[in-house]
Amino acid sequence: MIQSAFKHIDVAVTSLIDICDQLSEQDLKLTPIEGKRPVGELLSHLSVICRADVYISEGASEEDMAAFYEENKPHTLCQIKQALVDNQMYLYQRYRQFNTEELLQVTDSYWGASYSRLEWLLEIMGHVYHHRGQLYTMLNMTEKDLKVKLFE
Secondary structure, three states: OHHHHHHHHHHHHHHHHHHHHOOOHHHHHOOOOOOOOOHHHHHHHHHHHHHHHHHHHOOOOHHHHHHHHHHOOOOOHHHHHHHHHHHHHHHHHHHHOOOHHHHOOEEEOOOOOEEEHHHHHHHHHHHHHHHHHHHHHHHHHOOOOOOOOOOO
16 A cells, blocks of 8 residues: 555655756756745755655644754755655655554644545655656756656
8 A cells, every 4th residue: 555655756756866966066056936945945845855744744843843844954965865865764664664554543733634644645745746846847947958757
């Protein structure tokens, strides 16, 4: 059951690493859409989603999450790629611990969303894909000729 979601997260993380490999440190400062965050900030956020969203699903408060994001801000392409992999592995290890009953247990976020752990996993996958799509669009606006496989 969870393996299917892991497969899609694998594709997303692999493609994000491929995108990072085609960028320079200077590219992280690009802000192709006025009023939106720069490429580096979006990549930094993407790199921690797998762990951050697990914390949220386990009841972390808004204050807890603000502290987490502040303490876990990769700045370089190398740090971003490492955080992508480390946080992906954290998610997988955490979810492999759950039995079927635990996967069906409903938990709440600090803003009031209630999902089963399995639904949270789908939300995490969707969150990664959402921001990856934003990143891809932003980089295409800079006329980058990205060579990346977004889907299998």
